[in-house]
Amino acid sequence: MERKIMSESELLSRREELIEKYNSQSRQSNKPFILSKRERKVLGIGRDQGKATLNNARISSRKVKIVLDLIRNKPVDIALATLDLTPKAASPIIAKLLKSAMANAENNNNMDKDSLYVAECFVTPGPIMKRIMPRAQGRAYRILKRTSHITIVLKEKE
Numbered sequence: 192m193e194r195k196i197m198s199e200s201e202l203l204s205r206r207e208e209l210i211e212k213y214n215s216q217s218r219q220s221n222k223p224f225i226l227s228k229r230e231r232k233v234l235g236i237g238r239d240q241g242k243a244t245l246n247n248a249r250i251s252s253r254k255v256k257i258v259l260d261l262i263r264n265k266p267v268d269i270a271l272a273t274l275d276l277t278p279k280a281a282s283p284i285i286a287k288l289l290k291s292a293m294a295n296a297e298n299n300n301n302m303d304k305d306s307l308y309v310a311e312c313f314v315t316p317g318p319i320m321k322r323i324m325p326r327a328q329g330r331a332y333r334i335l336k337r338t339s340h341i342t343i344v345l346k347e348k349e
Contacts, residue, residue: 202233210234240310241345243298244290247317252339255314259341267293267307267345285341292343302347312346317348 203207213226213236231237248255256279262270267289274286289309296302317338324332 192267197230198234198274202230206234212221214309239302240252241292241294241300241302241307243288243292243295243343245284245341247338248284248341249336249338250281250284251337252314252316253291253342254279255285256341258282258285258296259314261311262289262309263312265309267304267309270309273314285343288341288343296345302345306347308348310341310346311342313342 199207204209209230213234224235226234258274258277258279261273261277262285265273268339270289271286274282283325293304293307296307298302317340319338320336322334322336324334
């Protein structure tokens with residue numbers, strides 16, 4: 192099954208139809224309608240948000256999720272204050288990522304930084320580094336050094 196590559200003029204002429212299709216769910220399956228990165232850029236999809244991701248952060252996703260739950264759906268200034276006062280290992284990592292998402296929203300999408308809030312934030316487990324700890328009588332215990340992928344999406348309040 193090969194997709195037809197549309198030209199920029201064809202994309203713009205079918206803009207409303209494609210955006211409606213992209214935002215709706217398919218009846219036959221729950222798979223969303225897929226547009227390429229170039230097509231999304233031409234149609235302006237994703238211009239209403241600032242996004243930042245951190246891949247392979249050297250911290251367990253369980254530890255990050257606890258902190259992300261504190262800042263979800265909060266304004267960015269309150270979220271930054273919450274992160275500064277939270278004594279968790281993930282707090283400085285997430286604070287740096289939140290500042291990056293704010294800069295992306297402000298510089299790339301011309302959004303007002305005073306009206307931004309954390310619309311989405313999630314963490315997924317990354318690759319696990321397996322290490323060995325020598326133990327008594329020639330045994331070896333395995334140590335799992337977990338990593339995570341963290342994503343923060345900011346949007347403007349209406």
